[in-house]
Amino acid sequence: MSHASQFTLLTQRRFAPFFWTQFLGAFNDNLFKTALIVVLTFDAASWTALSPSMVTNLIPGLFILPYVLFSATAGQVAEKFEKAALVRFIKWAEIAIMGIAAAGWLTHTLWLLILAVFAMGTHSTLFGPVKYSYMPQQLRPEELTGGNGMVEMGTFVGILLGQVFGDVIVMHGALGISVVAGATVGFAVLGLLASYRIPLTPAPAPDLRIAWNPLAETVRNLRHSAGNRSVFLSMLGNSWFWFYGAMVLAQFPVYAMNYLHGDHSVFVLLLTVFSLGIGAGSLLCEKLSGRKVEIGLVPFGSIGLSLFGVDLYFASLGYGGSALGSTLMSPVDAFGMLAQPGAWRIVLDVVLIGVFGGFFIVPLFALIQLRCDPRHLSRTIAGMNILNALFMVAAAGVAILLLGQGLTIPELFLATAIMNALVAAYIFSLVPEFLMRFLAWLLIHTVHKVKVIEAGRIPEEGAAVLVCNHVSYVDAIVIMAASPRPIRFVMDHRIFKTPLLGFIFRTAKAIPIAPAKEDPWLLEKAYVDIAHALHDGELVCIFPEGRLTTTGEINEFKGGIAKIVERSQVPVIPMALRGLWGHLLSRSDDNVFERAFRKGLRSRLALAVGQPVPPSDATPELLQREVLALRGDWK
Structure with a gap:
């Protein structure tokens, strides 16, 4: 099921309750912290003998300290227990913490408020790993960017509103302090109510044995991530x-x-x-x-x-x-x-x-x-x-x-x-993949406007061979930018050595290939590299024509694809580029200046992705027919 935009996620139970739970948590954290800092800055003498600067620096430090002490344990807890129930437990704890803070506000007891600051830091430490590991379990890969964007927006807006309201409310003297005491408990209750709508989200590792040594577990986590x-x-x-x-x-x-x-x-x-x-x-x-x-x-x-x-x-x-x-x-x-x-x-x-x-x-x-x-x-x-x-x-x-x-x-x-x-x-x-993807992204968002048809047919994981018609020197960059995964391109060794584009292709770990009559050693090495890449579960893209078209038509597919699938029994996915013929970097024999201005900025391109072909059926002739059908009349 596709979605119109990231905002439609706010209408769906798998995201909306989680979003409002985390938003209210960020808001409440900052409402409480800001109110306390403002009070101790402008009315420190009635609360403590410590200097305002010492106390206002102590509060953020106490809030951050639990991240260092308890994050390693929090990560393990988030792996071991079902996430919806864990979030509800954390929200119940927030109500208790805000209750302690309310007692501190109303009785003018600073040590209760300081205790609440440390406890809220612990609450946020427990919630952090759940917050970002929940989304991959409930959102599809193509929704992750939008979902994370919504969560980051909600977090920063919640922080901002909490800081502004905490600042404004607490400046109204005793009445403001009473309002803060009640409001923080009230918003914690709202967060709890929202959490009861979060759907069941199974534990990824229910059999995990929790290691209670935070230092050793932190080192182990970072080593695993490295x-x-x-x-x-x-x-x-x-x-x-x-x-x-x-x-x-x-x-x-x-x-x-x-x-x-x-x-x-x-x-x-x-x-x-x-x-x-x-x-x-x-x-x-x-x-x-x-x-x-x-x-x-x-x-x-x-x-x-x-x-x-x-x-x-x-x-x-x-x-x-x-x-x-x-x-x-x-x-x-x-x-x-x-x-x-x-x-x-x-x-x-x-x-x-x-x-x-x-x-x-x-x-x-x-x-x-x-x-x-x-x-x-x-x-x-x-x-x-x-x-x-x-x-x-x-x-x-x-x-x-x-x-x-x-x-x-x-x-x-x-x-x-x-x-x-x-x-x-x-x-x-x-x-270098970051920079390579940036250059590819820049190309298709400034010079071209690319529409990808049936992008979901490119597998999210596992090995596959992509085959495509070869129209221009930027074919690989367009395909690279359209794919959700890195691709190993097999390309003519001359294109691989092109000064600017060659840098991008080398960065992308492209595989150079040459005809047997030019360099038989490089040809055999290319087949070995392709087999290794497919064995490792990577995507490999080849242009079976073996050279750029000089007419705009699709040339005969060579037999290399048959040799590849014979060695590595993986599906083959036909694709077709539309709209690149006549591009400045194609081999059209039109005047170079005409080609430079014919397409103009933001010229329309398309990449059509076909159904996967089983390796047993992936003959050059069949794949050529599939690519031709995908391309149609639009060169």
Whole structure:
């Protein structure tokens, strides 16, 4: 069953109750934490003898501490027990925790509130592995990007609303404190009610024996994840995003006050537009990815994080309020700040940092969910949560160090953007598939508009041979961008050596091949490499014509495909490219300038996927007829 968009998931029981449960949890966490921090900042003397700065730094630290202590255990619990029942248990615990907090609020007892902070951190630690391992069990692979986008949007909007409401409500004195005490219990109850609609979600590993040593289990989890290179580096990329976010967001209060010369509403404005940017970017991922897990968006997101982080530095230098700062009698509010020259550029930079952050993080979550061993996914998420916590602590340390060396906050934004570019370049050099998918994604979203017909016939797992007509030098890139899985392409050794395209093909681990009369050794090596790839469960794509068409018609299929399926008994999937004939990079004999402008930007292409053909029936003649029928008259 297909869905119109990710928003239709909110009408379905397999997603909607889970979405509202996690949304209400994120909202309630931040309503409680923000209210407590605001009270202890502006009314510390009536609560404690400790300094406000010490207490306001202690609270976030106590909330993060359980992620380090209990994530390893939380991951195992999420693997061992049925998830709907586990979520309900966690939500009952939230009601109890908020009850303890309410007693602390109403009796003016700080130690009860501090205990509740640590307990809510533990609650979030338990919920995290369930949250991200639930979706692959209930959503189809093509829904993962949209589902993750909705969850990330909901999380950041919930965080934002919780912070805003906590800030506003608690400033109303004793009445505000009473409202917070009741509201946090009430929202915990709403979360529990929503959780009772979550459908049965079986435990992936019910026989798992829980190891209670968190340090040993954490090391074991990370070592297991490191065995899957793309998953482990996606975990590191996710943690790096939290480092980047912590570096930037932690500076917003002082940046709003000292550099934008604003009051508290300016800080709220920055936080709001950043959160809305994250939400918008997360939701856009499904549209930009073509409803598949498109890791090509990750480099795109990383480029935006660096580009707009650098521009935020320059925008801060050009902000008109800076020159007026010494003449302003009092801080301006958000509307006054927006009236200053250069203010909208700063706001736009913050929004776009959020948007590109959504492009960066959503595909990483979806990739981890798709490629991780389902019986180990919750533990992998738990290990990633530990890395996230450590990266956020490291961000605080790096920020303190750099600011202590005399950097201004705009210069810190610049340094963070440069660090992001260096880290991204390093990660993409280790897993070139990210960059390769980005280049392929860029091609079909700028130069061409590609429609994939029956994409679901490309198997989600297992070995298969794809066969397709050969029209242009970019055929492989179009197919690569349309496939939800990596593909090993078999291609003419001359195309493989093409300077720019060859880089992409080498990155994709393409298999070069040559005719027997040119290089018999390379021909035999290609067949061996194909057999190994199919044995390992990979997809292999060949162009059985053996060369690009010079007429636009489909040439005779060579006998190589028969040799491949004779060695490896796997299904063969015929495909046909439509609309590429006459492309600048085809071998049409039309004038090159005519070809360059004939198609124009966003020219229409199509890739039609046929029914799998059993290996016993996969003769060159049959496959040629299948491909010709799929292509039709549209060359």
